[in-house]
Structures are given as C-alpha cells and as structure tokens.
Amino acid sequence: xxxxxxxxxxxxxxxxxxxxxxxxxxxxxxxxxxxxxxxxxxxxxxxxxxxxxxxxxxxxxxxxxxxxxxxxxxxxxxxxxxxxxxxxxxxxxxxxxxxxxxxxxxxxxxxxxxxxxxxxxxxxxxxxxxxxxxxxxxxxxxxxxxxxxxxxxxxxxxxxxxxxxxxxxxxxxxxxxxxxxxxxxxxxxxxxxxxxxxxxxxxxxxxxxxxxxxxxxxxxxxxxxxxxxxxxxxxxxxxxxxxxxxxxxxxxxxxxxxxxxxxxxxxxxxxxxxxxxxxxxxxxxxxxxxxxxxxxxxxxxxxxxxxxxxxxxxxxxxxxxxxxxxxxxxxxxxxxxx
Amino acid sequence: xxxxxxxxxxxxxxxxxxxxxxxxxxxxxxxxxxxxxxxxxxxxxxxxxxxxxxxxxxxxxxxxxxxxxxxxxxxxxxxxxxxxxxxxxxxxxxxxxxxxxxxxxxxxxxxxxxxxxxxxxxxxxxxxxxxxxxxxxxxxxxxxxxxxxxxxxxxxxxxxxxxxxxxxxxxxxxxxxxxxxxxxxxxxxxxxxxxxxxxxxxxxxxxxxxxxxxxxxxxxxxxxxxxxxxxxxxxxxxxxxxxxxxxxxxxxxxxxxxxxxxxxxxxxxxxxxxxxxxxxxxxxxxxxxxxxxxxxxxxxxxxxxxxxxxxxxxxxxxxxxxxxxxxxxxxxxxxxxx
Numbered sequence: 158x159x160x161x162x163x164x165x166x167x168x169x170x171x172x173x174x175x176x177x178x179x180x181x182x183x184x185x186x187x188x189x190x191x192x193x194x195x196x197x198x199x200x201x202x203x204x205x206x207x208x209x210x211x212x213x214x215x216x217x218x219x220x221x222x223x224x225x226x227x228x229x230x231x232x233x234x235x236x237x238x239x240x241x242x243x244x245x246x247x248x249x250x251x252x253x254x255x256x257x258x259x260x261x262x263x264x265x266x267x268x269x270x271x272x273x274x275x276x277x278x279x280x281x282x283x284x285x286x287x288x289x290x291x292x293x294x295x296x297x298x299x300x301x302x303x304x305x306x307x308x309x310x311x312x313x314x315x316x317x318x319x320x321x322x323x324x325x326x327x328x329x330x331x332x333x334x335x336x337x338x339x340x341x342x343x344x345x346x347x348x349x350x351x352x353x354x355x356x357x358x359x360x361x362x363x364x365x366x367x368x369x370x371x372x373x374x375x376x377x378x379x380x381x382x383x384x385x386x387x388x389x390x391x392x393x394x395x396x397x398x399x400x401x402x403x404x405x406x407x408x409x410x411x412x413x414x415x416x417x418x419x420x421x422x423x424x425x426x427x428x429x430x431x432x433x434x435x436x437x438x439x440x441x442x443x444x445x446x447x448x449x450x451x452x453x454x455x456x457x458x459x460x461x462x463x464x465x466x467x468x469x470x471x472x473x474x475x476x477x478x479x480x481x482x483x484x485x486x487x488x489x490x491x492x493x494x495x
Numbered sequence: 496x497x498x499x500x501x502x503x504x505x506x507x508x509x510x511x512x513x514x515x516x517x518x519x520x521x522x523x524x525x526x527x528x529x530x531x532x533x534x535x536x537x538x539x540x541x542x543x544x545x546x547x548x549x550x551x552x553x554x555x556x557x558x559x560x561x562x563x564x565x566x567x568x569x570x571x572x573x574x575x576x577x578x579x580x581x582x583x584x585x586x587x588x589x590x591x592x593x594x595x596x597x598x599x600x601x602x603x604x605x606x607x608x609x610x611x612x613x614x615x616x617x618x619x620x621x622x623x624x625x626x627x628x629x630x631x632x633x634x635x636x637x638x639x640x641x642x643x644x645x646x647x648x649x650x651x652x653x654x655x656x657x658x659x660x661x662x663x664x665x666x667x668x669x670x671x672x673x674x675x676x677x678x679x680x681x682x683x684x685x686x687x688x689x690x691x692x693x694x695x696x697x698x699x700x701x702x703x704x705x706x707x708x709x710x711x712x713x714x715x716x717x718x719x720x721x722x723x724x725x726x727x728x729x730x731x732x733x734x735x736x737x738x739x740x741x742x743x744x745x746x747x748x749x750x751x752x753x754x755x756x757x758x759x760x761x762x763x764x765x766x767x768x769x770x771x772x773x774x775x776x777x778x779x780x781x782x783x784x785x786x787x788x789x790x791x792x793x794x795x796x797x798x799x800x801x802x803x804x805x806x807x808x809x810x811x812x813x814x815x816x817x818x819x820x821x822x823x824x825x826x827x828x829x830x831x832x833x
Contacts, residue, residue, distance in 0.1 A: 190548060199587065199658075202540055202547040209540040210528060211549075215595040215648055217632045249537065257553040259597060259646035292646070294555045297684060299644060306637060308597035308630070310553055310648035320537075346635060 180271075180278040184288040188254070198289030200255050200312075208317035212251035215310045216241050219403075220345040221375070226304055227360045228372045231269050234307060235276025237342050240381035241402070242311035243284045244457065247383055248398035248413075250321040250390055251313035253286035259308040260293045263300035273307060284383050286311070323413040325396040326486060331463045332410075332420060334427055334483035335385065335473060337456030339377035343403045344450040348375065351440035367431055374432055382457045385478045389459075389469055397460035401452040407492040408449060410458055419489035427481045430454045448494070460486060518609075518616040522626040526592070536627030538593050538650075546655035550589035554579050555646050557741075558683040559713070564642055565698045566710045569607050572645060573614025575680050578719035579740070580649035581622045582795065585721055586736035586751075588659040588728055589651035591624035597646040598631045601638035611645060622721050624649070661751040663734040664824060669801045670748075670758060672765055672821035673723065673811060675794030677715035681741045682788040686713065689778035705769055712770055720795045723816045727797075727807055735798035739790040745830040746787060748796055757827035764821045768792045786832070798824060 190199035202209065218237045225234045235258075243253050258277050260270065270293055281288040300306070315321075340348060352358050352371055360372040367374060382400075389395050397413040399406075410420050433454065437447050447453065459480075461469060466482055473480040528537035540547065556575045563572045573596075581591050596615050598608065608631055619626040638644065653659075678686060690696050690709055698710040705712060720738075727733050735751040737744075748758050771792065775785050785791065797818075799807060804820055811818040 198551045200549045200551065202549060202652075211538045211540060211592075211650070213536045213538065213593065213595060213627055213648075213650065215597045215628065215630045215646075217597060217599060217630055217634075219632060220634050220636055222634075223636055254549075255551065257551060257648060259553045259555060259648075261555060261644045261646070289551055290553065292553045292555055294557060295684075296555075296558050296560075296644070298558055298561055298687070299638075299642060304637060306599045306634070306644055308553075308599070308646045310551075310595060310597070312549070312551065312650055314540075346633075349636070 180274055181288045181290070184278050184281040184286070186285070186287050189287045189289065198255065198257065200287065200289060203254070203314060206314055206316045210315050210317055210320060212246040212249050212313045212315055213311065214242050214245040215308060216245060217306065217308045218342045220349060221342050222305070222307060223345070223349060224360065224372060224376050228376065230372070230376060231272035232276030232279070233376050233378050235273045236280040237379040238307055238309035239277055239280035239284060239286070240379045241342050242309045243286065243381045243383050244400040246311055246313040247386060248321065248400050249315060250319045251315040252383070252387065253284050253311055253313045255287040255289040255312055256281050257289055257310045258291035259310070260291065260305055261296050261300060262294070262305040263297055263302045265293065265295045269305070280381070284381055319390065319393065321395065321398055323397050323415055326413060326415055326418060326460050327396070328418060328486055328488045329463070330396055330460045330486040331466055331482055332422065332484040332486070333459040333461050333466055333469055334455040334481050335382060335457040335459070336479040337401070337452045337454055338380040339374060339430070339432065341379040341402070341452055341456055343452065345375070347440065347442070347450055348436055351436050356439045364432070364435060367435065380456055385473050385476050386457070386459070388472065394465045394469065395459050395461060399458045401455055401457060405449045405451060406453065406455060406458065410492050413460065414492070417488070417490065419487045420484055420492045421487050422484040422492065422494050424494055426483045427454060455483065458483070518612055519626045519628070522616050522619040522624070524623070524625050527625045527627065536593065536595065538625065538627060541592070541652060544652055544654045548653050548655055548658060550584040550587050550651045550653055551649065552580050552583040553646060553648050554583060555644065556680045558687060559680050560643070560645060561683070561687060562698065562710060562714050566714065568710070568714060569610035570614030570617070571714050571716050573611045574618040575717040576645055576647035577615055577618035577622060577624070578717045579680050580647045581624065581719045581721050582738040584649055584651040585724060586659065586738050587653060588657045589653040590721070590725065591622050591649055591651045593625040593627040593650055594619050595627055595648045596629035597648070598629065598643055599634050599638060600631070600643035601635055601640045603631065603633045607643070618719070622719055657728065657731065659733060659736055661735050661753055664751060664753055664756060664798050665734070666756060666824050666826045667801070668734055668798045668824040669804055669820055670760065670822040670824070671797040671799050671804060671807055671818050672793040673720060673795040673797070674817040675739070675790045675792055676718040677712060677768070677770065679717040679740070679790055679794055681790065683713070685778065685780070685788055686774055689774050694777045702770070702773060705773065718794055723811050723814050724795070724797070726810065732803045732807065733797050733799060737796045739793055739795060743787045743789060744791065744793060744796065748830050751798065752824070755826070755828065757825045758822055758830045759825050760822040760830065760832045762832055765792060765819045793821065796821070
C-alpha cells in the first residue's frame with residue numbers, strides 16, 4: 158500500500174511547494190533571509206525601530222471561503238486573509254513584516270493551491286509584507302473534496318512611542334469611519350443562509366436592486382487600510398483604531414474604549430450600503446443583530462482629535478477611499494447609537 | 496432571524512474567549528505586553544540577542560486530529576502542535592518567543608476548545624513560549640459537528656552567529672538520531688487506514704503484541720527537542736538539524752545537506768519501535784514507503800562532529816531521552832540507507 162492510496166500525495170505536495178516558491182520569493186524584501194522549503198522562515202529584526210514591539214495576529218476568512226468553492230475563484234480568499242490580518246495589527250500602529258498561511262485541504266489540487274497562494278502573495282506585496290512560508294496540508298478525512306480552510310498569521314512591528322493601545326482616547330474625540338468594501342470577512346454564515354436558503358438565489362444570480370451578482374458582491378476583497386492609514390499613523394494623528402470584524406461596530410469599538418468612556422454613533426452620518434439593507438429585509442433581521450454581525454459599511458474606525466478630521470478625510474479620498482465623522486467619544490460606558 | 500439560528504453563537508464565542516484568557520495569561524513572560532481580546536498580541540523584541548533573526552513557522556497536526564474526535568481527548572493535540580512548531584524553528588537554532596493558534600470548528604463547544612487550548616498553553620509553558628493569542632472560528636458549513644482543524648504559528652529568535660543553516664555541514668560529520676515518542680504528527684492518514692480499515696481495530700482496542708491501546712500509541716504527544724538541544728545549541732555543538740516530519744528521514748535530512756554532500760543511514764544502528772513494524776506488516780507497506788511516510792523512531796537528527804557524540808548522548812539520556820549515532824555525511828548526493 159502506498160500513501161497515495163490512503164489519500165495523500167507526497168509528490169503533488171512537493172511539486173506544489175516548488176511552484177509556490179517563485180510566488181513567495183516575489184514578496185521577499187531586504188530583511189528576508191530564507192527561501193521556502195527550509196523548516197522555518199527567517200526575517201531580520203529591522204534595526205531602524207526604537208524600542209521595537211512585535212505585533213502578531215492569527216485569523217481566518219470564515220465561511221466566505223464557501224463562495225470560493227461555489228465559484229471556483231480562489232485568489233480573492235488569499236487576498237482577504239492577508240488584508241484582514243494587516244488591519245488587525247494596524248490598529249495597534251504596527252506595519253507588517255511577514256505573513257504565513259495555513260491551508261488545510263481535502264485533496265491537494267495544485268491549481269487551487271496556486272490560486273490561493275497567488276492571492277496571498279499579491280496582497281502581501283501590496284502591503285509591503287514578506288510571505289515567509291506556510292503549511293499546505295492534505296487532510297482527506299477532515300475536509301470534503303474541493304473544500305479547504307485557510308488561516309493567516311501576521312507579524313508586524315511598531316516602536317513603543319507609536320504603539321496605539323487606547324490609552325490616548327479621550328472624551329470629545331471624534332470617530333472617523335472608513336468605508337468598507339462590502340461584508341469583508343464577517344457575517345457570511347448568516348449572509349449565505351439569507352441569500353441562498355431564504356432568498357433562493359445562486360452565486361451567479363443578480364441580487365435584486367443591486368445590479369451585481371451574488372458572487373461579485375459577496376466576494377469583494379476585504380479592504381486593507383494600510384495605504385490610507387500609514388501616513389496618519391506615522392504623524393501620530395490617530396488616538397485609537399478599531400477594525401470592524403465579527404461583533405460589528407459595537408463589539409469592536411468597545412475593545413478600544415478606556416474604562417469609563419463610551420461612544421455614540423450617529424446612524425445618519427453615513428449611507429449604509431444597499432447589500433446590508435437587502436440582507437436585513439431578506440432575512441428579517443433586527444437592526445441590533447445586523448449591527449452585531451456586519452460592518453454595515455464601516456470597515457475601520459479611527460478615534461481622532463476633531464481638528465484632524467478634515468485632512469484625514471481628504472487624504473482618504475485622494476487614495477480612492479472614503480471616510481465620515483460617524484460619532485464621538487462620550488463619558489458614558491458602552492457603545493450607543495443615536 | 497438571529498446569527499445563532501444560522502449556526503454561529505457569538506455569546507458562546509465571547510464566554511470562550513474569557514475562560515481562555517486565564518490560560519493564556521499563565522504563559523506570559525517579561526516580554527509579553529498584551530492580554531487576549533486586543534486585536535493583535537504584543538511582544539517586545541528581546542534586546543539581549545546580537546543581530547537578531549526571527550524564525551517563524553506554520554503547521555498543523557494532520558489527521559492525528561481524528562484520534563481526538565474518536566476519543567474525546569483534546570489536550571494532547573494542543574501539545575502536539577506546539578511541540579511540532581517548536582522543533583521546526585529549533586532546527587535553525589532558534590528558541591521560541593511566542594505562539595498563536597487557529598482553531599476552526601463546526602460548532603464551538605466550550606469544553607473542547609478549553610481542552611485544546613489547555614494543551615497548547617501547557618506546552619507553551621514547558622517550552623518557555625508565550626501564547627500570544629489566536630483565533631477560534633465557528634464554521635458550521637465547513638467542518639462536521641464535533642470536528643475541527645488546528646493550526647499553529649510560532650515565532651522564535653536566534654542571533655545571526657548561532658543561526659543553523661546547513662552551511663557548517665561537512666563530509667565525515669556524524670548523524671545523531673534522537674528517539675521519537677511515536678508517530679509524532681506524520682503519517683496518520685496511512686496509519687489510521689491500516690489500523691482501522693485494514694486491521695479492523697478500534698481506538699480502544701489493544702494493538703496486538705504492543706500491550707497498548709490504539710489511542711494510547713497513536714495519541715502519544717509529539718516530542719519537543721528543545722529541552723535536550725537548547726544547551727548543545729548554546730555551546731555551538733550542533734552543525735545541522737533535521738526535524739523528521741512528513742517525508743521521513745530521507746525527505747527531511749535532504750533539506751539540510753549542502754550541494755554535493757550526501758548521507759548514509761545505518762538501519763541497524765537503532766531499534767525501530769514495534770508500532771512501525773506492526774503498521775508495515777498490517778498494511779503490506781514497502782520499507783521505502785515506510786521511510787518516506789513515518790519517522791521510524793527518529794524524531795530529530797543532529798549533524799555533529801564525531802568528538803561531540805558521547806557527551807550529546809549522555810546529555811540526552813540525563814534528560815530521559817535517547818539518541819544514537821545512526822549514520823554520517825558522505826561526499827555523494829542524496830540520502831541512502833545501508
């Protein structure tokens with residue numbers, strides 16, 4: 158009996174590692190020391206950061222991944238996981254150093270793995286992040302044929318003086334909401350249930366009233382806020398940052414509020430993108446539940462001095478992004494809507 | 496409709512995060528700056544390492560995880576993934592700094608998550624590694640009920656002068672094989688197929704001739720070689736290291752051989768543990784395939800000067816481990832057996 162007969166193909170794994178090597182090498186920077194195939198990836202600690210702190214995060218893309226299985230489009234999932242991770246360390250003021258991925262699959266299909274890793278590698282390049290390695294594991298008895306899970310792991314760096322930890326957040330600070338590109342990577346179990354089971358659409362159906370297909374809308378790549386926020390962060394114009402993921406605005410903004418402070422969000426201050434209204438109506442979901450599950454059009458919230466808002470908004474718009482003043486920090490506890 | 500009805504329980508996720516927090520905090524060290532619940536984990540770059548290089552690795556535990564589902568024992572899988580990752584960076588001379596995990600589940604069962612993370616946290620403590628955070632994701636449409644996948648990410652550090660990259664490996668160097676504790680985390684798709692499908696055993700059956708149950712043998716924790724190798728590494732007594740994982744001795748030793756050098760392994764130099772003989776006979780597997788899929792009783796190979804061998808072997812035995820001279824570096828290419 159050979160291992161292949163039990164469902165694991167070591168030769169395919171080896172070929173896959175080789176073709177991925179080129180993609181990975183394209184993300185290397187001056188600090189990258191190793192090539193793929195060594196046991197661990199090597200990265201020099203940058204010497205130009207005073208009191209350096211490493212900021213690290215692990216994440217997945219949730220059941221957004223099911224859209225990739227449905228459509229056969231796999232690179233966008235790779236981009237999603239990188240951008241998600243970049244945002245998660247950005248909120249502490251860190252810029253990315255390197256990224257690793259874990260890809261568990263039912264069967265190692267080289268074309269699928271290449272597409273996922275192509276997306277990962279391209280997003281790494283866009284975020285000035287080295288793709289240092291990763292693991293591709295064939296687990297035939299755990300994942301169904303054609304299915305896989307993808308986890309990402311990022312390490313970034315910030316000097317202690319530039320660390321954002323919420324301690325600078327004060328009453329009267331303004332909440333600047335940055336536009337999301339769509340659902341990002343949260344709420345997909347509910348969204349898929351509403352779209353496919355309740356509304357009876359398929360991935361290539363046009364969403365009524367949206368002029369876009371289900372796949373087009375639901376597979377829009379999770380936006381990286383690094384390009385928009387890297388300059389303001391370097392000028393210390395940001396007092397706090399919340400990446401709006403699972404838990405929505407209330408759940409994530411709460412995490413950056415110092416004890417005794419609260420936040421009020423003005424619902425009328427930005428236009429909730431149509432997809433969220435369609436999901437809400439299609440599924441009969443309460444607004445409270447919508448707020449907790451989805452980003453509702455706001456992918457990142459910056460806590461800033463009021464005097465900074467106009468230049469931050471202009472700067473975002475110059476980079477093709479959008480931002481609005483959506484609320485403020487108050488002396489009450491918790492996150493409330495008005 | 497609530498998110499819970501679509502299969503995701505945000506309250507359970509929140510409770511789970513809180514109970515895990517204590518476990519995670521127990522692994523904190525002087526460099527750990529953040530608690531669980533912030534977006535990214537924070538870790539100060541240690542200032543006592545000259546020319547510091549970060550060494551990072553991502554890995555999974557393969558289908559060994561299916562044994563956890565069968566038996567309801569989940570902490571050992573947590574220990575497996577940490578030790579596996581520790582070994583993967585140890586081979587480049589690095590000691591662990593911090594670890595993050597990704598746990599994707601069909602349904603978030605708090606008892607299961609706690610047990611997995613307890614194993615992760617305990618192994619992190621044993622390896623002087625901070626558990627900096629992680630992601631627990633409920634993906635009801637991807638994993639079957641009661642099933643999950645577990646990925647680990649580790650970051651370690653090594654000074655450039657102590658980096659092991661194979662460049663010091665020379666003809667005539669001796670191969671020191673360190674005993675594995677069992678299958679570690681490789682070859683489980685084949686092993687499970689042979690044990691359960693071909694031999695018709697169940698997880699609580701005694702393996703004939705072994706005096707141990709299937710679960711006891713197959714769930715033995717992947718050994719960490721940090722305790723045995725940290726001193727020899729600090730004294731620069733090691734020229735090269737290969738962690739014997741998927742690909743076996745040939746596949747992994749090859750990765751540390753400089754161009755033009757080879758290795759000869761003497762099969763008679765160590766006793767292959769009975770479980771591998773039982774798998775080979777039970778499955779009718781060729782010895783070449785066995786060598787490529789399983790570690791065959793050798794979990795780590797150190798390339799050393801012959802003069803170092805006796806003190807390294809004594810030192811391993813003092814720590815309750817075992818090691819044997821199992822071969823040498825030759826001027827031929829490739830890894831051969833005699």
